[in-house]
Amino acid sequence: MITIKDIAKAANVSPSTVSRVVSGHTRISKATTDKVKRIMEEMGYHPNAMAKSLVSKTTNTLAILLPRPAEELFQDLFFGELLRGILAQSSKAGYDMLLSAATSPQDENDTISRLVFGRRVDGIILLSARINDPLIAMLDSHQFPTVLIGRDENCSTILTVDNNNEQVAFDATQHLIQQGHGRIGFVSGPPDLTVSRDRMAGYRRALEEAGLPIRSEWIVEGDFLQHSGYRAMSSIMELPERPDGLVVIDDVVAFGVLRGLNELGYRVPEDISLVSFNNIALSELATPPISSVDIGTYQLGYTASQQLIRLIQGEHHFQRRTLIPHRLVVRESSIRHYHK
């Protein structure tokens, strides 16, 4: 392996000079710069990242920290889209991305410690959307550069990037109401996630404002996996009084809902309407295409990465909390006579 000293020797200059040529921070004569650059090229020099990190105390690396049940995330196109946004921005800014999925809470803590205190990364993008997650509090108290994709009530230094999920769900529910539906159910996600809670709140507000009843038997909690939606249908649609509209926490779950309704012999949207969230690429191609709230997933990731890098590089003038706008995309699943 060829080092800075080899270059220095070959170019008849000191290692410091080579270093300065590489970094370009200091003024170096055109002649030396050219000579050193040529020799670097010839000898195929590549700076050793570890040595650089050791002295500069900076790694040019960020970590994405996944919440525990990675299975859920990886089976959702939502995550891929988020990742795409994060990677696009961070690679543009010259940062590498470390992807880390913990398996147990213990493991989660060890991983964080290793990455954060071991100075392995400069910042962390946290996907944990759990209410009062101790991880968030921990990172917050250590003042480690972190951006949370999601919402948290009581962190003081950590940045957050999120949707207004209450409004997101309000809009979706209101859309069903405007289509003339009065008996609207909700297929939710795990209750300990802020996103579930927020969307539930928006759903309730929409019904309340419209003077419609909130029936607890029409509200089902599940996870973000497809089978969750499938199972929910057998319980909801066996009730004596059935809903005529459904709000679903996630598109993947909506696929399960669609399949469940199909097998039970209900047609969408003739018998029951459907609106969902996240607008993954496949929703448009479901049978029927699923109405979904586009929450700007790519933007979410892109902005998270951007904010984090700004924080790391010491910028000051930016808000601590960023909201990404959303937009309801209406498709056949919620419109009886749909015209493209």
Place this chain on the structure above:
Amino acid sequence: MITIKDIAKAANVSPSTVSRVVSGHTRISKATTDKVKRIMEEMGYHPNAMAKSLVSKTTNTLAILLPRPAEELFQDLFFGELLRGILAQSSKAGYDMLLSAATSPQDENDTISRLVFGRRVDGIILLSARINDPLIAMLDSHQFPTVLIGRDENCSTILTVDNNNEQVAFDATQHLIQQGHGRIGFVSGPPDLTVSRDRMAGYRRALEEAGLPIRSEWIVEGDFLQHSGYRAMSSIMELPERPDGLVVIDDVVAFGVLRGLNELGYRVPEDISLVSFNNIALSELATPPISSVDIGTYQLGYTASQQLIRLIQGEHHFQRRTLIPHRLVVRESSIRHYHK
């Protein structure tokens, strides 16, 4: 930040002793070990990863290198599942994962150089399945620990993990033939990918062995995005003579195919049968559920990571080329009277 020297001072031993306690490679008396461990705990010591890497010339990090059009991959659940397998194994083995998506060929080369020659990672998992990819040749010639998920004819040192995609496609096509279909089309992917070529070969062999015609107008090339399948339908189904069965390169594309057929008024499987590849989680919930060849995606990732780590750690007794078994999962899209 608290270093090994601080611990050494507090415990009245030398830094070397602390280092040995941490690594556990050498015999250290029980008494010292306990004392040092207690003090490390008390003072909250975490070893600096960069310093360690610098001297040990090892980073405990692998990189996943994505082929250029990242958009495609991230919109396919196949990728998520692969990632899940890779992460599961590598985190079990104590390796971190760097995720890197290049945007241009130039960028791709720079990234590789930075990671490989900058000694930033110990090994690379390459997803490029392009035929005769110069990247593969480059890594091969530098003897850098690499595992390729896919196939390559002329690399000598690089490990590969793959399916027998020729057989995969043969099985899928043969299944349609056994269902009584005689006019079978193929919706393929980009022709410069080995996977497209291999599956095409299997498709052809199945038809040939059954004495069925291969009609070039029933073969369409596209990409791995959903719209590719959607568009293919308008061209194929307008033909005077239409196929009665379709083999589709990827489940996501199959969703587009399904949607296209639906809009054109064809029913699956009554009018035309469908079989696809990769068996992503959502295929089971399509309308109708899609028959798909499960290629062991998780296994693919898991094994790739495992082989790479073995290579890095200097094991010798393992094969250079690993094939992951596949299994056709038959669902409604290819069976008229389907019994669960």
Place this chain on the structure above:
DNA sequence: CCCGTTTGTTAAAACGTTTGCACAAACTGT
């Protein structure tokens, strides 16, 4: 009781960079 081994520990060099300080040389204006 002595010699050879085992056991536990340390000093010091090395890993490949960056950077503060010093300094010489080359300019500038008077």
Place this chain on the structure above:
DNA sequence: ACAGTTTGTGCAAACGTTTTAACAAACGGG
């Protein structure tokens, strides 16, 4: 011609580990 400034470069320390070689102490067998 001289003091003051600018410009270009080098020396050496530092970053936080690991590891080789050396060595002291304790031990065991004859």
